Amino acid sequence: MNIDNIKKQFPIFDNKVQNNDLVYLDSANSSQKPKVVVDRIYDFYTKEFSNVGRSVHYLAVAATNLYENTRVMVQKYINASDPNEIVFTKGATEAINLVANTFGQKFLQEGDEILLTELEHHSNYVPWHYLRRSKGIKIKFAEFNSDGEVTLESIEKNITPKTKMIAITHLSNVTGAILPIKEITKLAHSKNIPILVDGCQGAPHLKLDMQDIDCDFYAISCHKMYGPTGLGVLYAKKKWLDALPPYQGGGGMIREVKKEGITFGDLPNKYEAGTMATAQVIAFGESIKFLNKIGIENIEAHESQLTQYGEEVLRKNNSVKLIGSPKNKGSVLSFTLDGIHAHDIATILDEDGVAIRAGHHCCQILHDKLGLSATARASLGVYNTKDDIDKLNESLNKCKKIFDR
Amino acid sequence: MELKELYQEIILDHGKNPRNLKKSDNFNKDAAGHNPLCGDKVHVFLKVDENNKISDIAFEGSGCAISMASASIMTDLMKEKKEVEVKELVDDFLEMIKKNPELKSKILAEDEKTKLMSLSGVKKYPMRVKCATMAWHTLTSAMKNSNTEKSD
Numbered sequence A: 001m002n003i004d005n006i007k008k009q010f011p012i013f014d015n016k017v018q019n020n021d022l023v024y025l026d027s028a029n030s031s032q033k034p035k036v037v038v039d040r041i042y043d044f045y046t047k048e049f050s051n052v053g054r055s056v057h058y059l060a061v062a063a064t065n066l067y068e069n070t071r072v073m074v075q076k077y078i079n080a081s082d083p084n085e086i087v088f089t090k091g092a093t094e095a096i097n098l099v100a101n102t103f104g105q106k107f108l109q110e111g112d113e114i115l116l117t118e119l120e121h122h123s124n125y126v127p128w129h130y131l132r133r134s135k136g137i138k139i140k141f142a143e144f145n146s147d148g149e150v151t152l153e154s155i156e157k158n159i160t161p162k163t164k165m166i167a168i169t170h171l172s173n174v175t176g177a178i179l180p181i182k183e184i185t186k187l188a189h190s191k192n193i194p195i196l197v198d199g200c201q202g203a204p205h206l207k208l209d210m211q212d213i214d215c216d217f218y219a220i221s222c223h224k225m226y227g228p229t230g231l232g233v234l235y236a237k238k239k240w241l242d243a244l245p246p247y248q249g250g251g252g253m254i255r256e257v258k259k260e261g262i263t264f265g266d267l268p269n270k271y272e273a274g275t276m277a278t279a280q281v282i283a284f285g286e287s288i289k290f291l292n293k294i295g296i297e298n299i300e301a302h303e304s305q306l307t308q309y310g311e312e313v314l315r316k317n318n319s320v321k322l323i324g325s326p327k328n329k330g331s332v333l334s335f336t337l338d339g340i341h342a343h344d345i346a347t348i349l350d351e352d353g354v355a356i357r358a359g360h361h362c363c364q365i366l367h368d369k370l371g372l373s374a375t376a377r378a379s380l381g382v383y384n385t386k387d388d389i390d391k392l393n394e395s396l397n398k399c400k401k402i403f404d405r
Numbered sequence B: 001m002e003l004k005e006l007y008q009e010i011i012l013d014h015g016k017n018p019r020n021l022k023k024s025d026n027f028n029k030d031a032a033g034h035n036p037l038c039g040d041k042v043h044v045f046l047k048v049d050e051n052n053k054i055s056d057i058a059f060e061g062s063g064c065a066i067s068m069a070s071a072s073i074m075t076d077l078m079k080e081k082k083e084v085e086v087k088e089l090v091d092d093f094l095e096m097i098k099k100n101p102e103l104k105s106k107i108l109a110e111d112e113k114t115k116l117m118s119l120s121g122v123k124k125y126p127m128r129v130k131c132a133t134m135a136w137h138t139l140t141s142a143m144k145n146s147n148t149e150k151s152d
């Protein structure tokens, strides 16, 4: 796999950022976009645009076919058994809100428990918090260990007869821990508990097979998968999409509307109310083609090598302390630097064109437990190289120099 | 070059060794400020005497070099200032950070102004302006003794 050739497919790297070559280490936040994806949006709007599913004219039919075509591509990409198990949303956040809201409405009562982990992103906590307020449910958090991992045992320990849903991340966006979601799913199902996986960080980096994992829900963020913003995917087993009530109401999701009452449409329309992010969905098809062309196994191998290299380099730097050392780790390197606040680090690195993230990365529960208000995070994508890691390290040394003056 | 303006020696000095970083004894007004986005926290304690003058000021908190330096310099400059002066200085500082090239107030001595102007480097870093201003907004809340934190 030739990274130079891959990097050339991303126009952002053609431009200087404040007179520097861009060293982009913020892919866990959002990935850059290959030219094919950007072009697809332009082409759709300039040559093929029409709303989907509403009209019978030529452009509308063609647009509808393109839109539905992406649904099938996503289905195949994650090996779901039916394209109707793919629901487009505005992001992973909306996907999780959809499940929390509809599942909560239909199946949860006061005293019921939802089991999360301390690693969760706010978007896999806040939607459940709403149910704590409206329904009086309880939220439990499975603990992470000193390596920043959540184990099967830690999940098992927290399951009670009241547990009605387990909602956990696939890959922590701070410690990089990859959770044993297949084993956790098995455990959950043995106790008749459905499981939602926040796959935001899993989907861009790991090979996915919904039928093998067997989880009930899997939330995906397309903008982290070399795709457009404003788009996410909810994978849900068909039995759930049939059983749950609709989420938002509006055009497109109904069958018949009368003054006395309304009947709802079939899948997948039931959950896609209003005009959807049509151009983004169609362009996301190109992201999947892009990923397939390189091969997710190759991406996994490349990123895993690079993560190891990054850990090595940062461990050798005595001023750096890595956050978490999970045995099974995705391409996220969170760290602190001796006595220098993460935001000062990010500002100084930025001057060298090194883009990282600083803060709590939407994981305040995790940071509170570690007693840290903020960490710095370098996260990798398919276009990153050892060179990028070296530049990161050089810039970190520069931080030290500035602060040790 | 701009980095050097942002991280001037005086900022690093105050950032690493903040002055007045303690809980003041027998304060009678206080307020807490928090920027959850970056985790900066500051809690300002005041002793305001019967003439509406700050007779003692201190702060507790943690955060980036800019926010710590700003709180440190601010608490240094606010000692013995009357309420009207505090308001004038806060407004002057915030206007300077937002747009004015210089401080306008006549309250401060030249060397004090120079010290405060060392924070003007953040103007070029819009994402960091909040780091410099948080302590000042918190001071305003403390004067009114209105804690601004909310949780749901």
Ligand SMILES: Cc1ncc(COP(=O)(O)O)c(C=O)c1O
Pocket: A028, A029, A090, A091, A092, A093, A094, A121, A123, A124, A169, A172, A173, A198, A200, A201, A220, A221, A222, A223, A231, A232, A362
């Ligand atoms: C683990 C995790 N969950 C959820 C989200 C939210 O995803 P989206 O931006 O698609 O709503 C993110 C992205 O910030 C994330 O990293």
